């Protein structure tokens with residue numbers, strides 16, 4: 001049934017289903033998701049709250065086994081946290097370790113891997129520099145603002161040199177101005193480090209502004225509603241890009257699809273979004 | 284310390300400068316001092332006015348003089364040493380056992396549930412109820428004291444460690460997992476630091492309990508130490524000397540508590556119960 005992953009796929013989600021077994025009965029968080037990310041792509045995944053985005057990321061990152069289906073990273077099935085993957089969580093305050101200084105937080109995964117000290121220092125410096133936090137390595141995370149804390153978490157992810165970077169609504173809890181800066185930071189990092197990014201958000205504007213492609217999830221029971229290519233210029237600017245007529249069109253389109261999904265409209269071929277990708281890419 | 288540089292680097296409210304709370308003795312400490320002076324004065328007056336016979340309650344000045352004399356005696360310091368050795372060894376054994384067991388039990392749901400009722404049953408047994416058993420096993424030796432001290436202190440620490448281990452944040456733990464930290468690495472870098480504030484509380488409580496049990500064991504069993512000296516002074520009719528020794532145990536208790544708070548402060552500078560204000 002499942003279409004084969006495209007040969008050049010870096011990350012491949014095949015017929016993924018997740019049912020939580022609880023005392024109150026089974027909860028189907030994700031019904032059937034299939035999509036691919038090519039190496040070096042920046043893809044946004046947008047869906048309403050409760051549509052199973054976090055559940056999906058937990059399955060992709062190997063924290064949780066899917067009920068059905070599988071996740072392939074570079075062709076290999078994910079069965080535990082893969083070495084080539086880093087995750088940035090929404091709850092930066094809980095994801096950073098309050099008992100470690102900023103620098104130690106960023107360094108810990110490398111230290112744990114046995115990366116030699118000199119190389120570790122270089123990677124940490126580079127990562128802190130890239131997120132604009134070279135000046136606070138000796139602070140504790142809780143001494144920093146929310147936006148800065150999320151930068152630390154991003155620095156930790158880049159220092160780890162992942163091939164795939166997963167981000168779960170990373171900017172949902174920061175103020176609008178900081179959020180705009182962080183969005184631009186993600187694009188910059190994506191270009192600089194050539195990493196494959198899967199960026200999860202519930203914010204339609206954000207998904208269109210950030211992504212090269214947007215995967216729209218339906219509301220629960222969750223399937224891929226649509227998978228569209230964002231044909232905006234590669235160099236994006238908060239003011240210019242957002243005022244482009246094409247930006248508005250795309251945003252409308254995503255919005256409409258989510259509204260349709262809420263009304264219960266399902267794509268004709270749920271689980272095989274390849275057609276719609278091709279269709280939108282042409283348009 | 285650089286952790287404070289940021290916090291203290293912020294603007295200082297100008298109102299605060301004029302009051303300079305650090306210069307004069309703060310009102311709280313003054314009140315505390317007045318309380319002690321008042322207490323000693325009352326103590327001095329009660330026997331002097333004949334409200335209580337001096338044979339049962341010598342005036343404060345006499346007891347303090349006796350304590351001063353004790354400070355000059357090698358025998359006194361030997362007793363203090365014996366008590367402190369029992370206290371320290373008992374505490375160390377209890378903490379080591381409790382940390383080891385706490386981390387093992389705490390990191391397994393199965394063990395936690397399996398041991399829960401046993402812990403709840405054994406914990407409330409007062410350590411002093413074990414005195415006959417201790418004497419039976421070890422006689423009038425330090426081992427008797429150690430057994431009682433360890434038993435009492437162990438539960439204080441174990442309970443705290445169990446709470447601490449259970450308090451590990453899921454997001455922190457998941458983060459560690461996604462960055463490839465294995466079980467041991469997660470215990471070291473995530474579980475242990477999370478449990479540390481709880482552990483420190485447990486150790487502080489255990490330190491106090493251990494002192495109580497050390498003195499009790501010496502007093503009741505007669506193993507060497509301050510407790511035995513108190514009993515000897517009483518039976519020898521050296522009432523001021525007895526009070527002086529009681530005062531000495533009190534002072535040790537205060538010192539232990541202060542020491543524990545200091546260690547807590549040093550190790551937990553990052554923790555919210557200790558750390559300085561967050562700047563945003």
Ligand SMILES: Nc1ncnc2c1ncn2[C@@H]1O[C@H](COP(=O)(O)OP(=O)(O)O)[C@@H](O)[C@H]1O
Nearest residue numbers: 020022027029048049050051052053054055056
């Ligand atoms: N551990 C869990 N146990 C049971 N149900 C869960 C659990 N985690 C999430 N869910 C349920 O699964 C659905 C999807 O949740 P989630 O993946 O967090 O969605 P999102 O991240 O898109 O908001 C929700 O209905 C939620 O209540």
Ligand SMILES: [Mg+2]
Nearest residue numbers: 053054168169
């Ligand atoms: Mg979520």
